[in-house]
Amino acid sequence: MLRSLWTAASGMSGQQFNIDTISNNLANVNTSGYKKNRVDFEDLLYQTVRFAGTPVTAGAQIPVGIEVGHGVRPVATQKIFTPGSFKQTDNPLDLAIEGDGFFQILLPDGTIAYTRDGAFKRDGQGRVVTSDGFALEPEIIIPEDAVEVTVGSDGTVSVLLPGDNATQAVGQIDLVRFVNPAGLSSMGRNLFQETQASGFPMVGTPGLDGFGGLAQGWLEMSNVQVVEEMVNLIIAQRAYETNSRAIQASDEMLQTANNLRR
Incomplete structure (x- = not known):
């Protein structure tokens, strides 16, 4: 043959x-x-x-x-x-990472997944969650009577409450990065999972030590x-x-x- x-x-x-x-x-x-x-x-x-x-x-x-x-x-x-293009949404809970890094997402089984999708929402308890209801890690809770939500480029989350003249911080968004992000395992739902090939996650503050800053009211689209x-x-x-x-x-x-x- x-x-x-x-x-x-x-x-x-x-x-x-x-x-x-x-x-x-x-x-x-x-x-x-x-x-x-x-x-x-x-x-x-x-x-x-x-x-x-x-x-x-x-x-x-x-x-x-x-x-x-x-x-x-x-x-x-x-x-x-490679970075995707940015789209302005003016939604206060839409976040884009301007540079290197991933958001941390807490799964129902207690493990941590990672994503570049910053289209976050509030659930019935005021927690910041993904479109599938998975909570952002560390957990951030927005008070139900908050009239304004501000996310700084360094990940500081602040809210303005009725009757107050100044905002108050309610949480801090941390980012992670990997030595070999191409080694991450795709889980679907815009989530990635750590593997031995990706290396261990390194946690840091947005805008510092090589991590990208956060842009509020923007979304990173597909590349x-x-x-x-x-x-x-x-x-x-x-x-x-x-x-x-x-x-x-x-x-x-x-x-x-x-x-x-x-």
């Missing part, structure tokens, strides 16, 4: 995976805080027919060997943490560029078609061999 059948099949499978990833990027073009994925490929095992450097005569060696590859496979899907993804989609589609042509050519070669007569 021609090895090209399996080689081209691995190419079709890899490009299908690539198109699946591109489709997910395009589907999340309007998702706040979304970071696009990129597929990395690697070539497969090589069959060495003749080794380079093999001596042929006294003082002479083969300069170049003969190797035949066996295809390709996806080896990684990497999150690209997906539609034109770029459409170009990648065309390239993947053409690569898929080319590999299918290789399978078709191999099939025709086998058919020719089967039709030989003595």
Whole structure:
């Protein structure tokens, strides 16, 4: 059997995976805080027919060997943490991180998740929560009679109460960052989870020690560029078609061999 059948099949499978990833990027073009994925490929095992450097005569060696590859496979899907564009909302609980860092989110099981999506709301208890109802960590409670909420670039949350002339602080938003944010595990719901590859979370104050500052009334949008993804989609589609042509050519070669007569 021609090895090209399996080689081209691995190419079709890899490009299908690539198109699946591109489709997910395009589907999340309007998702706040979304970071696009990129597929990395690697070539497969090589069959060495003749080794380079093999001596042929006294003082002479083969300069170049003969190797035949066996295809390709996806080896990684990497999150690209370039900043997305900012959108002004004028909502006091919409927060964008201007630089490095993640918000901390407390999950129902007590673990901490991380997000760049700063579209926060207030629940029935006045807690600042995500759209799924998960509380911001550390917990911040906005008094029910607060007439104004202010979030400073350093994460200080202040409120203005009826009858007061000055605001009072009710909490502090901390950010975290990782040595390798691309190693975070995507959980869905705009959340990431720590892994051994990401390293341990480093907690800090917004605007200090390399952490980004907070912008109130703004949201960070997806960093997906539609034109770029459409170009990648065309390239993947053409690569898929080319590999299918290789399978078709191999099939025709086998058919020719089967039709030989003595």
